[in-house]
Amino acid sequence: MLDWMDRRVRAIGAPVVDALEKLGFGFRFFMAVLWHSLGVFRRFSLITREIYFTGVLSLVIIMVSGLFVGMVLGLQGYDTLQRFGASEALGVLVSLSLLRELGPVVAGLLFASRAGSAITAEIGLMKATEQLSAMEVMAVNPVARVIAPRFWGGVISMPLLATLFSAAGIIGGYLVGVVLIGVDSGSFWAQMQAQVDLYNDVANGIIKSVVFGIAVSIIAVFEGFDAPETAEGVSGATTRTVVTSSLVILGLDVVLTAFMFRGV
Amino acid sequence: MNRRLYDFWVGLFVVLGLAALVFLALRVSNVSSGGAKPTYRVTAAFDNIGGLKVRAPIKSAGVLVGRVSNIHLDPQTYRALVTLDIEQDYHFSRDSSAEILTSGVLGDQYVGIDPGADETMLKGGDRINLTSSAIVLEKLISQFMFSKAAENAPQAKPAQ
Numbered sequence: 001m002l003d004w005m006d007r008r009v010r011a012i013g014a015p016v017v018d019a020l021e022k023l024g025f026g027f028r029f030f031m032a033v034l035w036h037s038l039g040v041f042r043r044f045s046l047i048t049r050e051i052y053f054t055g056v057l058s059l060v061i062i063m064v065s066g067l068f069v070g071m072v073l074g075l076q077g078y079d080t081l082q083r084f085g086a087s088e089a090l091g092v093l094v095s096l097s098l099l100r101e102l103g104p105v106v107a108g109l110l111f112a113s114r115a116g117s118a119i120t121a122e123i124g125l126m127k128a129t130e131q132l133s134a135m136e137v138m139a140v141n142p143v144a145r146v147i148a149p150r151f152w153g154g155v156i157s158m159p160l161l162a163t164l165f166s167a168a169g170i171i172g173g174y175l176v177g178v179v180l181i182g183v184d185s186g187s188f189w190a191q192m193q194a195q196v197d198l199y200n201d202v203a204n205g206i207i208k209s210v211v212f213g214i215a216v217s218i219i220a221v222f223e224g225f226d227a228p229e230t231a232e233g234v235s236g237a238t239t240r241t242v243v244t245s246s247l248v249i250l251g252l253d254v255v256l257t258a259f260m261f262r263g264v
Numbered sequence: 265m266n267r268r269l270y271d272f273w274v275g276l277f278v279v280l281g282l283a284a285l286v287f288l289a290l291r292v293s294n295v296s297s298g299g300a301k302p303t304y305r306v307t308a309a310f311d312n313i314g315g316l317k318v319r320a321p322i323k324s325a326g327v328l329v330g331r332v333s334n335i336h337l338d339p340q341t342y343r344a345l346v347t348l349d350i351e352q353d354y355h356f357s358r359d360s361s362a363e364i365l366t367s368g369v370l371g372d373q374y375v376g377i378d379p380g381a382d383e384t385m386l387k388g389g390d391r392i393n394l395t396s397s398a399i400v401l402e403k404l405i406s407q408f409m410f411s412k413a414a415e416n417a418p419q420a421k422p423a424q
Contacts, residue, residue: 045267052270056277095292160281167284196293
């Protein structure tokens with residue numbers, strides 16, 4: 001009986017302790033990355049290479065998705081708005097949806113699955129093939145040489161990608177709304193300009209994308225660094241990166257939206 | 265791939281991103297109309313401003329001449345004090361009147377200015393004295409209901 005209870009308590013306690021331990025290690029790791037960032041910015045070519053792999057190579061999927069999302073918003077928005085006789089407000093609907101929510105969030109989700117998973121797999125494999133240990137032997141700190149550039153590459157790429165997503169989406173909404181359906185081009189842009197605010201809408205959307213960029217990048221590099229040195233370990237870490245990043249993006253989005261758009 | 269090629273692509277990426285940002289700032293949002301022109305500030309007190317908001321447009325004959333910069337309640341008179349920023353290109357006489365109007369049935373509310381006939385013009389710090397309040401739909405309905413009730417009342421009396 002006592003043995004049975006003992007096992008039960010252990011079964012509940014162990015995952016909690018493990019999770020807390022991982023969270024604490026993650027925080028210490030985040031601090032270490034920030035600590036070693038200064039050296040990375042002195043050798044910016046390290047970051048340039050990572051921006052190429054996370055940002056430039058994600059460009060096509062981000063812009064094509066943005067175009068499609070904007071087109072769908074144009075179609076769906078027109079269908080709903082014309083019931084109220086307000087189809088001229090299509091530009092406002094498309095641009096506000098993209099700038100405030102869909103741009104940062106969908107770009108963040110795509111970024112997590114396109115770039116975050118690649119970062120985790122790369123770092124996990126470097127760890128499994130003992131490249132990180134080899135660096136330590138050569139007195140090169142792997143956090144400064146491998147982790148920090150990837151982290152900052154992601155942080156810099158994400159806002160740019162979200163901005164491009166929103167811009168492509170608005171063009172997609174324009175193509176469907178104005179070119180295809182025939183909403184008046186003048187009122188499409190004029191109403192958009194009258195209703196969209198640079199600070200409330202554009203700047204807040206960019207702040208969101210910066211926060212998501214930091215979250216996705218730190219999760220990706222941490223999962224890679226923390227991955228067990230086996231094939232299953234790396235694949236599990238890659239999956240965890242995508243799942244955790246997506247949940248964190250959506251959760252943070254609720255918090256940020258509650259702060260930003262309460263009274264507006 | 266060598267470093268110069270990375271630099272080229274990253275440079276292109278950053279330029280694209282900044283171009284998108286400029287597109288969002290200039291083409292999509294209203295940064296170009298955000299207080300670039302010099303304005304002068306006048307106030308107007310209203311009994312009821314309805315749903316008027318800060319940054320609501322000020323129009324005269326339908327033309328945008330400025331924006332509402334501040335709204336607060338005067339603690340002495342309990343009237344709403346609205347601060348209007350009017351562009352310096354436009355001058356209105358001192359006896360102009362301000363009213364709160366609605367664009368369309370469901371549209372936003374704005375301040376309309378009807379010019380007067382006085383020779384002297386409004387200048388910064390002046391107050392518009394002639395104002396008419398926003399039409400509040402609930403009050404309109406209740407007025408209508410009361411006037412209907414008043415119409416029916418005399419007919420009811422002879423029957424008694």
